[in-house]
Amino acid sequence: MLKTYKTLNTYVTNALDAAFPEESANAKQHGQVIDPQLGRATKAEFGDFQINGVFALAKIFKQSPRAIAMAISKQLQVNDDFNNICLKPEIAGPGFINLTIKENYLKSEIAAQLNDNRLGVPIVQPQNPKETLKPIVVDFSSPNIAKEMHVGHLRSTIIGDSIARILEFRGYPVLRLNHVGDWGTQFGMLITYLKLVAPHALTTANAIDLGDLVAFYRKAKERFDNDKEFQSSSRNEVVKLQAGDQESLKAWKLLCDQSRKEFQKIYDRLAVKLTERGESFYNQYLKDVVDDLNSAGLLTTDNGAKCVFLEGIIGKGGQSHPVIIQKTDGGFNYSTTDLAAIRYRLSAAPIGDGAHRLIYVTDAGQANHFSGVFQVAKRAKWIPKGCRIEHVPFGLVQGDDGKKLKTRSGATVRLKDLLDEAIDRARHDLEQRLREEGRKEDGHFIEKVATTIGIAAVKYADLSQNRTTNYQFSFNRMLALQGNTAPYLLYALVRIAGINRKGVQYNPSVMELDFKEPQEWNLIRELLKFDEVILEVEEELLPNRLCNYLFELSQVFNRFYDQIPILNTTEPIRTSRLSLCRITSETLKVGLNLLGISTLERM
RNA sequence: GGGGCUGUAGCUCAGUUGGAUAGAGCGACGGUUUCCUAAACCGUAGGCCGUGGGUUCAAGUCCCGCCAGCCCCGCCA
Known part of the structure; x- marks a missing residue:
């Protein structure tokens, strides 16, 4: 009812002006704001x-x-267009108009x-009809090459x-960017490390699988931390x-391909589409970042590192807090890459994406990092007018104990295992129900239902929580058949x-819909809210x-279904009731599709 | 030490630009099946919105202090 709201808002504003021409x-x-503050009713009994704006007006007028409420109400009732939409306005409480x-x-x-088929949701139009819409970048998922996707990537990917x-x-053009490490x-x-222990892995495709790669990575890191000679040859290699x-490039590509194939398996299971554009892509632009910042006068050399000192953020020892742009050894780090990415994404094609909104879906722990990087980008004047750049933070995934989710042995939970377990549990629940109800279903049905419910449950549990808070992961709760869960929605x-x-x-010859039960009206009112929610x-x-x-x-x-014969x-x-079922x-x-959740006909 | 986020029913959480008597689900207790999947529906109980101030006609919501938890903090991402 977006349109209706806008229409009513005009009527109410006009009524207000008409009722109090001089005062308004x-x-x-x-310079005082005259706003009737039209909003959704907070309770069904209020219409x-x-x-809500009458109280603020009382002071001004x-x-x-x-008295103000009565005058506005009176003016509204003079408007026939208003009367076509609404019943007589009710003045309630100290001066609300319902x-x-x-x-x-x-x-x-x-x-x-x-x-x-859009259910009332409008398609966005460019402000100038001659122009095309500028894209929105959504930067999410972003696993690291040579590491397995784990529970830490779950929320970013799903959200x-x-x-x-x-x-x-x-209707926006959206660039779904996977900023892989x-x-x-x-x-x-x-x-x-691989040169020493498994040189064939660097020259042959598919020589090792990702699990081995992860193990090698761990060993390499261990050696790096304890072996000076290894350190220097590693730096040489970089x-x-x-x-x-x-x-080196060939070896690097092989490693990336190997990881990429594993990531894709997860994305396929989750039905998530992503365009990979890793950190390496921005390599060619890193020097420009440094030069730009330098000529903008933002760069300071401190202890050999080139930094931008942040405004309004005090770091250790009362010093201004730096964003390190170039390390003492001349290398760049992630802030530089992120800055290059911002610049590229906001720049016009062909040397950029020409986006007008950048959305970063990462954990809340990176809030400081992003606020620093965004500040530098702003001060470097890389954010054109009208462009938005937003960090969309989310909380940790915690176990039942309220701590970061780990396996029983204390290891990080692999995303693959987590999805497997959700599906296994869904299958188990389903089979038990089939037994209890004496139903017989073939294996194909059971697999499809279990997979759909399992994945849906994981996704929905995550998405249904306000993302800013930490999220307590529980298979039992997410797979529960009642409550705010995926199975409940799928069941409807x-x-x-x-x-x-x-x-x-369905009988389309019935032209005139006819409703009389409160359950029908409740359902209709709920259905008409969809556009506002989106x-x-x-x-x-x-x-x-x-x-x-x-x-x-x-x-x-479900109330409608339970209480009203269809x-x-x-x-x-x-046909009227079937229409409601259909909508x-x-x-x-x-x-559910907008949540990335697929649905079922039977379960 | 500095910064960020969080604190709402026994548990898990909603709470929209500040609006009327703070909501849901789970769990607990009680009820409903000649009918479209009862994986549902109906009802009862359960609250000092961490805490102390302030702003306002009006504060869970905005501002300040304090307490508690989690996370981050110069050459890792």
């Missing part, structure tokens, strides 16, 4: 929308809130939604994918690699699919708001 003109002249949408209006809105899906649905000192270590030595869809399976033909998530980047909405929709639907009624009631089903499917 006078207040505006004095659909409420006007020096009149009682109730607006309730007329049933006829709701009926026409829901009828329009029935024939709209980033959902944000990207929502922006895509709105494919460069830096670790490769010097790894290549040096220099060779950065200088473009053919042999299955119920609708069950109705459709009864062989009932736009809110687009702005706030909080997918849990969408989850919350889908859960509430499922609850309202098939056992006469026309046009039956509910579409909304849940679209909504």
